[in-house]
Amino acid sequence: EVQLVESGGGLVQAGGSLRLSCAASGFSFDDYSIGWWRQAPGKEREGVGCIMPSGYVTNYTNSVKGRFTIASDNAKRMVWLQMNSLKPEDTAVYYCVADDDCSGNYYPRRQLWGRGTQVTVSS
Numbered sequence: 001e002v003q004l005v006e007s008g009g010g011l012v013q014a015g016g017s018l019r020l021s022c023a024a025s026g027f028s029f030d031d032y033s034i035g036w037w038r039q040a041p042g043k044e045r046e047g048v049g050c051i052m053p054s055g056y057v058t059n060y061t062n063s064v065k066g067r068f069t070i071a072s073d074n075a076k077r078m079v080w081l082q083m084n085s086l087k088p089e090d091t092a093v094y095y096c097v098a099d100d101d102c103s104g105n106y107y108p109r110r111q112l113w114g115r116g117t118q119v120t121v122s123s
Helices: none
Strands: 003-007 010-013 018-025 033-039 046-051 057-059 068-073 078-083 092-099 117-122
Touching: 003 092, 018 033, 018 092, 018 117, 033 068, 033 078, 046 068, 046 078, 046 092, 057 068, 078 092
Parallel strands: 010 117
Antiparallel strands: 003 018, 018 078, 033 046, 033 092, 046 057, 068 078, 092 117
């Protein structure tokens, strides 16, 4: 089955850390970029960052620079989002998304989205 499955979300206090995982299956993992997106209640979805098959990482939102890190292991078909110094405004459902590139644009017809994992940061 072609799918992305996120895990690792939960409730954490401000200043804490979480590591989200994304497991890919059913497609040629090496041919796609994997992005992390998030959507908070009442807000539009936001691209957090993206890693290309080469390992090059791009970050879309300034608010996470220096705090969030993306890594991948092509052999394991896994991507991780390490989130440090979490803030209440990081509260959202986090999704991993397979795409042709790391453009940061929302293309639901071409992108493969996971179901998401909830991250809640308490103040």
